[in-house]
Amino acid sequence: MDLKINLERLKSDLEALAQVGRDPRGGISRPSFSQADFAARAWLKERICEAGLCYRQDGAGNVFGRLGGEGAAVLVGSHLDTVLNGGAFDGATGVLAGLECLRRIKEAGTPLSKPLELVSFTDEEGNLVGDFLGSRAFAGLLNKEEMEKGVTSFGRPLKDILAGTEFSLESILNAHRERPKFEAYLELHIEQGAVLETEDIPIGIVERIAGKSYRQCTFTGKADHSGTTPLELRHDAFLATADFVLRGTRLVATEHYGSMITVGKVTVLPGSFSVVPGRVDFTLDVRSASAETLEILDKDLLALALDIAKTRGLSFHSRVVDRTTPAALSDRVIGVLEEECRKLGYPSMRMTSGAGHDAQIVSGLAEVGMIFIPCVDGTSHAPGEMINWGDLEKGANLLLNALIRLAG
Numbered sequence: 001m002d003l004k005i006n007l008e009r010l011k012s013d014l015e016a017l018a019q020v021g022r023d024p025r026g027g028i029s030r031p032s033f034s035q036a037d038f039a040a041r042a043w044l045k046e047r048i049c050e051a052g053l054c055y056r057q058d059g060a061g062n063v064f065g066r067l068g069g070e071g072a073a074v075l076v077g078s079h080l081d082t083v084l085n086g087g088a089f090d091g092a093t094g095v096l097a098g099l100e101c102l103r104r105i106k107e108a109g110t111p112l113s114k115p116l117e118l119v120s121f122t123d124e125e126g127n128l129v130g131d132f133l134g135s136r137a138f139a140g141l142l143n144k145e146e147m148e149k150g151v152t153s154f155g156r157p158l159k160d161i162l163a164g165t166e167f168s169l170e171s172i173l174n175a176h177r178e179r180p181k182f183e184a185y186l187e188l189h190i191e192q193g194a195v196l197e198t199e200d201i202p203i204g205i206v207e208r209i210a211g212k213s214y215r216q217c218t219f220t221g222k223a224d225h226s227g228t229t230p231l232e233l234r235h236d237a238f239l240a241t242a243d244f245v246l247r248g249t250r251l252v253a254t255e256h257y258g259s260m261i262t263v264g265k266v267t268v269l270p271g272s273f274s275v276v277p278g279r280v281d282f283t284l285d286v287r288s289a290s291a292e293t294l295e296i297l298d299k300d301l302l303a304l305a306l307d308i309a310k311t312r313g314l315s316f317h318s319r320v321v322d323r324t325t326p327a328a329l330s331d332r333v334i335g336v337l338e339e340e341c342r343k344l345g346y347p348s349m350r351m352t353s354g355a356g357h358d359a360q361i362v363s364g365l366a367e368v369g370m371i372f373i374p375c376v377d378g379t380s381h382a383p384g385e386m387i388n389w390g391d392l393e394k395g396a397n398l399l400l401n402a403l404i405r406l407a408g
């Protein structure tokens with residue numbers, strides 16, 4: 001008979017962890033290396049040891065729990081950190097489902113030929129320095145300069161944050177030297193969108209993870225009196241921005257449907273009701289599952305912005321803040337996930353992940369697979385983040401059976 005996870009135990013783990021880092025605004029604030037994060041780490045360590053797994057932590061604070069001895073392992077996990085006032089399921093679901101799978105396999109005495117190892121990556125959310133600090137450290141993709149200059153999203157130098165901890169720039173940069181041998185990595189995660197819920201399908205099998213180009217942009221025009229400057233004589237930076245957002249969105253929607261463009265933060269200066277906006281700073285977030293499309297979009301959108309600036313008599317400049325390349329996940333692991341899903345009788349669909357995940361970093365090192373489960377109303381990174389327990393049970397059972405297949 002197929003092995004099944006213990007849903008009640010998994011559910012109570014998720015509920016217990018959701019008490020760590022409660023934000024008065026209703027959600028959870030557990031950024032990496034905060035007090036709440038250290039409390040969550042201590043809690044996870046207890047669970048790992050209680051389950052009889054071998055606990056270990058690397059120099060970047062990535063936490064491991066191993067079942068089995070020598071040899072290349074199959075890894076399973078996600079992250080425990082959250083965005084500020086985020087939800088209880090982004091990341092935590094994957095770590096705790098992985099823990100539950102290893103516990104069940106150990107309890108059942110399922111014979112395996114390869115070790116299994118739980119991993120909880122540090123700072124997936126990028127509060128410390130760029131996204132995926134832990135998995136990038138694990139993969140050996142960090143550079144010293146980035147780390148030394150690193151300023152957290154709360155405005156403090158990374159060095160200062162580390163000063164009060166057992167970690168240092170050196171230990172983080174060297175974390176990849178402690179990396180266990182492994183040949184595959186599985187991650188279960190909430191979808192963070194509404195596709196599965198809309199399609200009424202409990203399981204998404206991720207084929208690709210979109211890459212991202214994130215720029216900080218500025219249109220500079222001229223701040224003038226709103227009553228005395230005729231419309232045709234203005235160099236309005238906000239109008240240029242509005243024009244760019246509308247035409248940029250139309251360009252993506254018509255020529256690269258499926259890719260995304262978002263201007264999520266706009267600062268209008270000087271910011272007075274009676275002054276024509278002289279300058280606008282804004283973020284430009286472009287995502288695509290195709291590296292080629294991402295490159296074309298980056299080029300075309302910059303050309304569009306420069307054209308608008310020229311026509312309206314302004315200047316435009318931008319700088320790259322962050323860039324990740326799209327990742328294709330393993331065909332073999334996708335095949336295993338689909339087969340196990342069929343055996344379990346769960347409907348599934350293949351998907352592209354529009355959000356970034358540690359899985360895309362790890363995909364450069366081994367065969368990687370990702371399972372999505374629906375989240376209610378597609379809500380994520382917010383206090384209202386919720387899942388249906390029945391979907392979690394299906395996702396975790398799929399994870400369990402896929403782990404047994406890959407390590408059997």
Ligand SMILES: [Zn+2]
Pocket residue numbers: 079090091124189
């Ligand atoms: Zn996540």
